[in-house]
Amino acid sequence: MFIDGRKGLHLVITGAPGTGKGTHAGVIKRHFNICHLSAGEMLREEIRKRTEVGKKLEPLLAGGNFAPDELIMEMVAKRIREDDCRNGFILDGFPRTLKQAEFLDKMLLENGIKLDAVLEIIVPDDVIIRRILGRYTCVTCGESYSDDFHKPQVKGVCDICGGRKFSKRLDDTEETVERRLVKYRDFTYPTIAYYREKGILRVVNGNGDVADVSARIDEVLGFN
């Protein structure tokens, strides 16, 4: 919602790495024609383009660390003003720290936007590790897949764009996954408490296939 009552949908999707945030953000994005802002994708884009920022980021992310708050906040602030976000957005991988959550509130207020809900997806750790080690992304459109729970309908062909090139993330190794889970608990848990306090947190069980989880999400967000 916008503060002046215009329509729009503004969501945050959160959860540990490998809980299916990217996949479900994609489903919601297509359904409501809003933009999907993945902090991780935006950062990896900087690295791919070999920008100054990207060169600094590469060793940090490869080691399973977070990107600096300031940098992420600047990227998100710029992106939500672009045209494809006029119907709203779903933020994925941001805010990741309490500082980022407070910044987001301030920034949304300045833009006359109110966050509708924060969706937390919960999945057991052993399932997360198995999923992450088996996941890959369409190079053309960014859709994420997993041999474990979300295979393309035709082997080797993207369901969304028909692309045939897929890539795996460099940081999807068992060691960095465990580090990312610890970091998630240390830094992102406080944001969950923050949103629970505000009364906009919605929690969903993310274990199971995409269609089942998607139906549960529609229910907790009141979409049906």
Ligand SMILES: [Zn+2]
């Ligand atoms: Zn694709």
